[in-house]
Structures are given as structure tokens and as C-alpha cells.
Amino acid sequence: MSIVPSTRLKVVSVHKLKTMTCYRKYYWRYVLNLESKAMNLNFWYGGVLGAGFEAMLQSQDWKAAMLDEHEKRCAGLSINSDLVAEMQLQYRLIGAILAGAATQSAVKQMTLTESQVPIRMQLQDSDVLYCGTADGIGDWKQIKSLFEIKTASRVNAAYLSALSFDPQIYSYSMTPATRGCFQCAYCIFTKTQRRVKRRQTIDEFVAEITDDIVARPDMYYQWHKVSLGKSTLEANREDVEATTAIMARQFDDLGDRVLDYSKWPKQPDKCFDYAGCEFLPLCKNAATWQHYLRMYRQRTILYEEERAELANDRVAPVSTSIAKKKVNKKAAKVVKKKVKATKSPKS
Numbered sequence: 001m002s003i004v005p006s007t008r009l010k011v012v013s014v015h016k017l018k019t020m021t022c023y024r025k026y027y028w029r030y031v032l033n034l035e036s037k038a039m040n041l042n043f044w045y046g047g048v049l050g051a052g053f054e055a056m057l058q059s060q061d062w063k064a065a066m067l068d069e070h071e072k073r074c075a076g077l078s079i080n081s082d083l084v085a086e087m088q089l090q091y092r093l094i095g096a097i098l099a100g101a102a103t104q105s106a107v108k109q110m111t112l113t114e115s116q117v118p119i120r121m122q123l124q125d126s127d128v129l130y131c132g133t134a135d136g137i138g139d140w141k142q143i144k145s146l147f148e149i150k151t152a153s154r155v156n157a158a159y160l161s162a163l164s165f166d167p168q169i170y171s172y173s174m175t176p177a178t179r180g181c182f183q184c185a186y187c188i189f190t191k192t193q194r195r196v197k198r199r200q201t202i203d204e205f206v207a208e209i210t211d212d213i214v215a216r217p218d219m220y221y222q223w224h225k226v227s228l229g230k231s232t233l234e235a236n237r238e239d240v241e242a243t244t245a246i247m248a249r250q251f252d253d254l255g256d257r258v259l260d261y262s263k264w265p266k267q268p269d270k271c272f273d274y275a276g277c278e279f280l281p282l283c284k285n286a287a288t289w290q291h292y293l294r295m296y297r298q299r300t301i302l303y304e305e306e307r308a309e310l311a312n313d314r315v316a317p318v319s320t321s322i323a324k325k326k327v328n329k330k331a332a333k334v335v336k337k338k339v340k341a342t343k344s345p346k347s
Contacts, residue, residue, distance in 0.1 A: 003298050005032050006309035007258050009251045012123075012244045013131050013303070014168045020247055024266035028279040031258065033299040033310075036278040039077045041086065042151075047073050049094045049189055050149045053101065054136060057112035057147075062098055066091075076297065089196075092206050097189060097220055100213035106223050110185060112138040112147060121175045125241040126248040131303040134172045140185035140225070146178055150188045155222065163226050170236035173228045186224040261286055 019026045028034050048069045055065035070091065079087070101107050119132035136147035148169060152159060163169075169184045192212075196205045213220050254263055271277050282289045282296075301307060 003033060003293075004310050005259055006030060006306070007251075007311045008309050009126075009128055009244075009248050010308045011129050011131050011303055011306045012240075012247070014171055016247075017167065017171075017240065017243055020243055022267035022270040022277075023250075023264040024261070024283055025270065025277060025279055026247075027261055027264035028282055029299060031264070033301075034279070034282075034293075034296040035299045037076070037078045037295060037297050038278070039074070039079045039083055039087075040278070041083065041090070042274065044070075044073050044087065045090055045094070045191070046149075046151045048091065049098070049151060050135065052094065052098050053149055053187065053189075054112065054115045056098060056102060057107070057110055057136070057138070058115060062102075063095070066094065066098075089202060089205075092202075093192065093209055096206060096210045096213060100210070100217060101221055104217055104221075107187075110138060110140045110147065110187075110223075112136045114138070117177055119172050119175050119177055123241055123244055125245045128244050128248060129305055130171065130175075130240065130244075131305060132168070132172055133302075134178065137178065137181060138185075140183075140223075143183060144180050145225075146172060146181045146184040146228075148184055148186050150186055151191065152188055153191055153193070155188055155190055160224055163224060165232065165236075166226070167236055167239065169226065170228065170233055171240055173233055174237050174240075182228055184226045184228060186226065187221060188224060189221045190219060192220070261289065 016026070016030055019029060048066050051069035052062040052066040056062040113136075115136040117134040117137055119130070119134055121130040123130055134146060135149050138145060138147050140147070146169060148166075150163075163186060166184075172178050173181060173184075192209055194205075194209065194212075196202065200208075251258060254260070257263055266283055271280060271283070277283075281292050285292060
């Protein structure tokens with residue numbers, strides 16, 4: 001397997017900025033450009049739900065949007081048999097949640113005029129471009145608003161308070177593309193904590209959750225407004241500029257040593273964020289990390305501008321003679337076949 005690393009910093013995004021809390025993780029993901037071949041159920045869930053809901057707000061076929069996003073996120077990933085069963089169940093629950101959301105008056109108060117809005121802004125303190133993609137822009141209660149979808153296992157007062165300082169939204173608010181948006185309308189979806197009971201069929205469980213959504217919709221989704229204040233916007237701009245400048249200096253200082261993993265220290269307290277870092281096997285065996293490349297693949301380049309970061313002929317791509325392991329496509333096809341068969345009637 002061969003990979004093409006990034007040896008210079010030309011682009012930052014919200015995801016890059018968040019990853020800077022652990023330099024070693026940044027190294028694996030954004031210098032060597034690796035991502036795990038294993039399916040991340042949480043990312044899959046958020047992506048499928050988000051695609052369906054955005055389509056719904058634009059009066060499009062949200063069931064088709066869900067299926068398209070599911071297929072896209074399964075492509076080229078390993079999915080074990082246990083995960084297949086869980087994905088089948090979660091796919092049906094997403095459908096039930098969105099079907100219930102379509103009947104809520106709050107949803108009808110949001111008109112999405114643009115979705116997946118590209119964000120670009122040249123930073124002032126470094127020769128770096130800020131890139132991002134906002135979920136959407138529209139009118140919420142007749143006020144022009146940024147729109148953001150969140151998924152959470154539990155929503156409490158602390159969670160809602162933290163949204164008032166969401167760096168993602170404030171970063172998007174700094175750009176010309178979102179000028180005129182003075183608030184962000186969050187739709188927060190909460191995953192059910194219930195599990196299939198003993199001797200209960202999947203159909204019975206889905207029916208139980210569907211009934212509960214009708215009876216207690218606030219337990220599954222809620223809207224939350226955040227006003228985008230000028231002082232907080234300026235504070236966030238300063239944070240983005242300062243954090244990016246620090247990383248730019250890291251690249252400049254390392255020079256030809258940028259591909260040396262030992263120059264990118266790990267942060268052990270971050271190893272178990274989000275149920276465990278995908279790069280734990282590499283950190284545990286850092287000196288021989290090449291032997292574990294069969295578990296990873298080249299990271300998908302999200303923004304075209306990132307290609308300017310990729311190594312040229314002066315820096316050889318990292319490579320290994322380890323044979324490629326065939327990706328388990330069969331499991332993904334099983335999920336695809338199952339979700340097509342379980343699509344609910346068009347609403």
C-alpha cells in the first residue's frame with residue numbers, strides 16, 4: 001500500500017482545528033492522511049440522518065437521500081456481521097424519527113434555501129485558507145439563520161450552553177457566504193437509549209419506538225436557537241487565527257522532518273474520546289506503524305484546496321510491501337439490501 005502525505009499547511013477546517021488537541025492524531029490523519037477502514041457507526045448514523053432531514057426541509061425525497069448517503073458511507077469500508085445487524089436496526093429507527101419529525105410544527109417553521117454551503121476565508125495571520133461546509137442557510141421563524149444538525153446521546157442544560165460557543169458555527173459565521181445570518185437554528189436529534197427486549201422482535205421494537213416518538217417527540221428532537229454575538233464572533237476569529245498560526249509554525253519548524261512521527265507528541269487523555277481513537281493501534285506500535293497500514297486507507301480529501309498540501313516529487317510517499325487486504329463489501333451489500341426492503345411507505 002502507498003499513501004501520499006501532506007507536507008505543508010495550506011488549509012484548515014473545523015475538524016483539523018479540533019484534532020490539534022492531539023498532535024499525534026493530527027499526524028496520522030492530516031499529515032499521513034490515514035483513515036480507518038472500519039465503519040464508524042456514530043458517523044454513519046449522523047450522516048444518514050442529516051442527509052434525510054436536509055432533503056425533507058427542501059421538500060425532496062428524504063428516504064432516497066438516506067439511502068444514497070448510506071451507500072456512500074459504506075463504500076470501501078469493512079463492516080462485520082454484528083455491525084450489519086445494528087445498522088439495519090438504526091436505519092429503521094432513523095426512518096421512524098424522520099417520519100415523526102415531518103409532522104412537527106417546528107419543522108414547518110424552517111425553510112432551507114441552501115444546503116451544504118461551501119465556506120472559504122483567507123486567514124490574516126498565516127498563509128492558510130479556512131474551509132468548511134455549513135449544513136444549511138434558511139429562514140427560521142422568518143429570520144435568516146444558519147442551520148445545523150446535531151445528534152447526541154443525551155441533551156441537558158450543559159449541552160445546550162456549550163452550543164453558545166460552538167466553534168464550528170462561529171467559524172462559519174465569519175465568512176461572506178453566511179453574511180446576514182445573526183443566529184443559528186440547531187435541530188438536535190437524540191438517539192434512544194432503549195434496547196430490544198428479550199423475546200421482542202425487531203418489528204415490535206421499531207413499532208414501540210415509533211409510538212414513543214408520537215407520544216414524546218421532545219425526547220427525540222428539539223430546536224435550539226443561538227444568537228451570533230459580535231464579541232463571541234471576534235473571540236472565535238482570534239482562536240482560529242492563533243491555533244492555525246501555531247500549527248503553521250510546527251510545519252515550518254519541522255521542515256524535512258515533518259514525516260517523523262516522534263515530532264508529533266500524543267495526548268493520552270484523548271485516546272478514548274468518542275469510544276476510542278481510531279489510531280490507537282498506530283500509537284501503541286508507533287515505531288513499526290507501517291505494519292498496521294492494512295487497517296487504514298488514504299483519507300478522503302474533502303476540499304480541493306487541500307491538494308496543494310500533498311507531497312510532491314521531493315518527498316517520497318510512505319509505502320509498505322504488506323499486501324492489501326480485501327475490503328468486506330459483502331456486509332455493506334447486506335445492509336443495503338435490507339434497508340431497501342424495509343423502507344417505509346412514502347410520507
